[in-house]
Amino acid sequence: GSTMGLDRVPEFTALDYVVFGLSLLAALGVGLYFGYTGRKESHKSLIVSDGIHMIPVVLSLIASYLSAILLLGTPAEVYAYGSQWFLTGIGAMLGTLTACVIFVPFFYRLRITSIFQYFEMRYRSRVVRLTSSSIYLIQQVLYMTVALYAPVVAVSSVTPFPEWLAIIVAGGICTVYTAFSLTPRCVVQGGLKAAVWTDALQVFLMFGGVLLIVIHGTIEVGGIEEVWARASSHGRGQVFNIMSSPSKTLSNNVAWKPFPPSVPMRSFSFDVYERHTFWKLISFMWLGWMLVHGCNQPSLQRYSCMKNERRAVVSVLCNIPGSISLMLLAAFSGLVVFAVYVDCDPLKAGYIKKQDQIIPYYVMDKLSHLNGLPGIFLAALFSGALSTLSSGLNSLAAVTWTDGVMFTSWHPNLTDKQSITIIKVIGKSSH
Numbered sequence: 001g002s003t004m005g006l007d008r009v010p011e012f013t014a015l016d017y018v019v020f021g022l023s024l025l026a027a028l029g030v031g032l033y034f035g036y037t038g039r040k041e042s043h044k045s046l047i048v049s050d051g052i053h054m055i056p057v058v059l060s061l062i063a064s065y066l067s068a069i070l071l072l073g074t075p076a077e078v079y080a081y082g083s084q085w086f087l088t089g090i091g092a093m094l095g096t097l098t099a100c101v102i103f104v105p106f107f108y109r110l111r112i113t114s115i116f117q118y119f120e121m122r123y124r125s126r127v128v129r130l131t132s133s134s135i136y137l138i139q140q141v142l143y144m145t146v147a148l149y150a151p152v153v154a155v156s157s158v159t160p161f162p163e164w165l166a167i168i169v170a171g172g173i174c175t176v177y178t179a180f181s182l183t184p185r186c187v188v189q190g191g192l193k194a195a196v197w198t199d200a201l202q203v204f205l206m207f208g209g210v211l212l213i214v215i216h217g218t219i220e221v222g223g224i225e226e227v228w229a230r231a232s233s234h235g236r237g238q239v240f241n242i243m244s245s246p247s248k249t250l251s252n253n254v255a256w257k258p259f260p261p262s263v264p265m266r267s268f269s270f271d272v273y274e275r276h277t278f279w280k281l282i283s284f285m286w287l288g289w290m291l292v293h294g295c296n297q298p299s300l301q302r303y304s305c306m307k308n309e310r311r312a313v314v315s316v317l318c319n320i321p322g323s324i325s326l327m328l329l330a331a332f333s334g335l336v337v338f339a340v341y342v343d344c345d346p347l348k349a350g351y352i353k354k355q356d357q358i359i360p361y362y363v364m365d366k367l368s369h370l371n372g373l374p375g376i377f378l379a380a381l382f383s384g385a386l387s388t389l390s391s392g393l394n395s396l397a398a399v400t401w402t403d404g405v406m407f408t409s410w411h412p413n414l415t416d417k418q419s420i421t422i423i424k425v426i427g428k429s430s431h
Contacts, residue, residue: 078334091285103294209380
């Protein structure tokens, strides 16, 4: 077919680089502007920020946990193993609803800055608090590393964009506007104006990147019905896994054959060796999203900025439609790309080395003739990374300041200028 190998994939055009550069400059500009205005308002109360409206907070909640890993990993998972991943949307909704009932009201009433202050209140032990916050700092740094490096590796392998430059550009821009917004009181109240408003911008870019793939691929294939027909004929259309899992039927994810009709239904199986089952997908997402939206540091900082408890709960609830829509669109993009390459698998043909490269490869293979569109996709991908990094840096600074610096003997003697310098160093060194 018209599929081309890595050596024949077109390079970025000047317009692609312009589009990508403008998206980064927009993120930097928005972050610096709201970071500056947030510094001017840092004299307000330590928790509530009247200048942050609900809509950007909702968008920020969406962006904080739907990173570039979602834009690359979810389509690749559906492309290789089928549509069972769509069930995660049910678990995500249940988890968020549970968090709004149990955790959000509880922690909002506590009016705490660090989520780990609760452990000291609950167990009357500062050791427990400091131990848990230390573990969180390590975990968050590792997660931020993966959230940035995973998309960089995937993109650089199928585009002319070098790894080192991508890391420096994304990390540098995020660090600048995040550090610029950090002051002692801003950290305590969340330090969120810059992060929240840039997250809001980046959500739209992420949606745009996924819709670009879905719309173009669906038109190329011949419509949604044809996408689903091709996926179903090759075992990728069973949401409830009516037949055997592709992980047990396919060899190296490249055997393009319909599943044998004689294989029994396994969707509701309790087999721990089955890659995807109804119970595993639902319970995994239910538990994960309950914890992420209810008792995770970045979420706490965001819903604590609401004026009252009701608005805090509503802000978390309102991110359900956006988050699940983006998740399902990303999953469906995997089916679309599968339908496009149904007769010529780039992985089997050796055009790509890993299934995680399938989305960047598709963009360069099928969209490069439309100048500017690959640049939009790259902007969407890095928007996912930037939103994760900005949230992570903000939460790391808040936890380190609240659970570390404020316990030192020299903290009361720090001037505002010295405090600002320390917090900026914390944010930059975390990166």
